Amino acid sequence: xxxxxxxxxxxxxxxxxxxxxxxxxxxxxxxxxxxxxxxxxxxxxxxxxxxxxxxxxxxxxxxxxxxxxxxxxxxxxxxxxxxxxxxxxxxxxxxxxxxxxxxxxxxxxxxxxxxxxxxxxxxxxxxxxxxxxxxxxxxxxxxxxxxxxxxxxxxxxxxxxxxxxxxxxxxxxxxxxxxxxxxxxxxxxxxxxxxxxxxxxxxxxxxxxxxxxxxxxxx
Numbered sequence: 001x002x003x004x005x006x007x008x009x010x011x012x013x014x015x016x017x018x019x020x021x022x023x024x025x026x027x028x029x030x031x032x033x034x035x036x037x038x039x040x041x042x043x044x045x046x047x048x049x050x051x052x053x054x055x056x057x058x059x060x061x062x063x064x065x066x067x068x069x070x071x072x073x074x075x076x077x078x079x080x081x082x083x084x085x086x087x088x089x090x091x092x093x094x095x096x097x098x099x100x101x102x103x104x105x106x107x108x109x110x111x112x113x114x115x116x117x118x119x120x121x122x123x124x125x126x127x128x129x130x131x132x133x134x135x136x137x138x139x140x141x142x143x144x145x146x147x148x149x150x151x152x153x154x155x156x157x158x159x160x161x162x163x164x165x166x167x168x169x170x171x172x173x174x175x176x177x178x179x180x181x182x183x184x185x186x187x188x189x190x191x192x193x194x195x196x197x198x199x200x201x202x203x204x205x206x207x208x209x210x211x212x213x214x215x216x217x218x219x
Contacts (some may be wrong), residue, residue: 015136015171019129023178028126030185033118037192039110040080041199048203049114051076055085055207059214064089074205080111080196088211092159096212107200122186128181133175140168195205 042048051070058067068089076082084103091099144165 007139008139012136012138012143012167012171015132015139016174019022019132019136019171019174019178022125022129022132026122026129026178026182029118029122029125030182030189033115033122033189034192036115036118037196041196042079042081042203046080048199051082052203052206052210056210059210063094064214072144073150078201080107081207083111084204085207088208092211092215096208096215098148100208103204107204111200112193112197118171119186119189119193122182122189126182126186129178129182130172130175133172136175138167138172140165144168 041149042051054070055067058064058070068086070076071082071086071089073082084107088099088103091102094102
């Protein structure tokens, strides 16, 4: 059994590298999500209200082209509400019921789905990091018991297996050290996504009401 020591030593190094990569990719995903969420929402409530007021002015004039240009302007690039408002303006000839359904589906498919996809990677790392640590624990214990079995027949320093036991415990600690901060970060991300969803639904509802009034007033 102890002939497996070289292989187990390689496995241990792979586990260390895997945990390090998992930690780095988890941090990358968290930073990416925070930046994407910040990009999708307005910087403040005042900025959102200003956008809605500017669009309302154009809708009251029945100038749908100017309203579309405003939604598509560079200062609102990447923001969820202007993007969805542009979709609604482009398809304004449809009934409001269909239009609301289309905009809601577009929000879920192109914005929320993209955020949830990246969030799923964080959840995967949270689940896999402790398992990698457990694998390291098992590997270290196998190596330690292998050395103990060898010492019983040939004699040796009883402290020799200590390094393997230390490795076994350290990998478990590393796995938990990777998973626990990502659990907290994932909870923070879910809160931010929820706030984004609430704000988009609120502001988009106001816009669609204004659009409905403008379309009804033009008939």
